Amino acid sequence: MDLQDQLKNLFPDHVAEETETNQNVSDDLWLQDDPILCKYEKRKGKPITILEGYTGAAEDFKALAKELKKKLSVGGSFKDDKIIIQGDYRDKIMQILEDKGFAVKRVGG
Template identity: 65%
Template sequence: MDLSDQLKNLFPDHDFKEEKQTEKSNIWLQEQPLECKFEKRKGKVNTIIDGYTGATADFKILAKELKTQLGVGGSFKNDQIIIQGDYRDRIMEMLKDKGFKVKRVGG
């Protein structure tokens, strides 16, 4: 007997509906492609994502998602996402999966 059967025994009058959770992002998608750049700053390698025209709050949410999925540090400054390390390929794949158009800039 699993949990749903136990709940049905406890609450026979209640109509149980199973809701499927879909992973849908509520981030605004834009027509112009995001630019994914590679830069060295103070001798360290950084990946910079630039060109987002939506709300700043949405871009911050996107920055947090990218940093947690990659397991690296980074920041959000001057309407740019700065990720520590060279992760252009992985970031571009993640953004394309979310529905963004991405353009690789440099190298």
């Protein structure tokens, strides 16, 4: 007996709402014509990948940052309209963004 069956036994009058738990973030992101710039830098001797140049809403860019960090299983942040990802993941990030429909340009090294 799984959890849903147990809940139905405890609360027979309750009507469960259908919720979408696996919501795709890219469905509501604004795709722009100008490419997103993907840079590589070293700060305090550690590599980081920086994404900048998104012209849509800041909330969309934050959601994109969260999704990238989750897919790559790395840390990072969103500051000053830039996504900062810990480590050199330019190739993987560019592939993920291209799959979503974004134009990406590799800058530097």
